[in-house]
Amino acid sequence: MSETQERPYHHGDLRRALIETALVMLAADQNWTFTLREVARRTGVSHAAPYKHFRDREDLLRELARLGFVQLGESMTQAMSLTQSSVREQFIAGAQACIDFALCNSGLYRLMFSADADKSMDPDLHDAAMKTFTILLQLLEEGQRDGSFRPVNIDALAAASWAQVHGLAMLAINGQLLEEKVGSEPVLAALNVLLDGMCQ
Amino acid sequence: MSETQERPYHHGDLRRALIETALVMLAADQNWTFTLREVARRTGVSHAAPYKHFRDREDLLRELARLGFVQLGESMTQAMSLTQSSVREQFIAGAQACIDFALCNSGLYRLMFSADADKSMDPDLHDAAMKTFTILLQLLEEGQRDGSFRPVNIDALAAASWAQVHGLAMLAINGQLLEEKVGSEPVLAALNVLLDGMCQ
């Protein structure tokens, strides 16, 4: 918004600006096919400038993914905190928040779980993903403590839950849940099928 | 194996040869970062030759994905047919086959469910994916008929099942089920959690 200036030599916060441009482009093409040069161009800097902030194109993608996990975690936490009722209700709220996030940020969500955001390459990205995953795990533990969930191996519950939520999110993104014209029903129905198996 | 000849001008079955080369490269780098030129080079033809068989690089990727769905469907069908016991057992056999396929062909499996294999761009790919999906759907219908599965909306069962199986496959590929050193237990455990919710 400061176009009065003739753009000073130093941008001020180019790193953030590049990220924001990339996020916009990611939302547009869904497929992170954008080039680093194009990101630089749209941000109004030379094509080599991004290399002062990101090692390469994949490094930028991993940072986008990391921020995505942070945001997803916040969305889930907030949604779950709004529901002070049963653990089961909280689970559904968190899952719905995840799926809503995926639908609203489908390109980003896909990137987060794609091989292009290689978590073994970036400890920070790995940590961010794990932190988000932990939100779910804590809820499962709480549910087992208060007797809502069956006392089976918690890894089984975690695997089933995460697989279910992530799987539904991917199906939702790909429109494979909506083409049966059932609105948001199938998500809730599917979650309840799983929860019936988890609860005692 | 026919290196006695001086490589005739016409390859014979270049299309298949390109696909096979690409599959090998996909297995190697997992991430389909290979270029079309490299595929051509390794197949021993000029870099423009592939364009006689595939519109562009993505067209080749979609064909790989299509073949992957065919192969996955065959694996699942075969595994399920070997188990002539309960529908529940058949479900587990099919799911395990899918997850095994994903582990054995992780690059291909990832490609099949990635945005780079855009199903809206290729009716054949879409059909192949749907045909594989139908295997699951038929089993669910059969299970509802014989009373194994609850008579809830079948779309809910389908969404839950597919989400669960695909989600577990992705977790397995990413090594997120093995790092807890529990062998193949968590997969089976997670499937049983879901099945407990599906069965009556």
Place this chain on the structure above:
DNA sequence: TTCATAAGTTTCTCCTGTAAACATGGAGGA
């Protein structure tokens, strides 16, 4: 036998990633 055509090759242009060398200007010490 001819020749249309499918299937290869060569050549060309534009674009990308990324390295290297250079420029700029702000912050901290003399």
Place this chain on the structure above:
DNA sequence: TCCTCCATGTTTACAGGAGAAACTTATGAA
């Protein structure tokens, strides 16, 4: 106050890749 360092920019350069166009070669049908 001025100087100098260095993070952050730009310019230049080059090796590839995508893909189009024009050219070549076998092959099979008429």
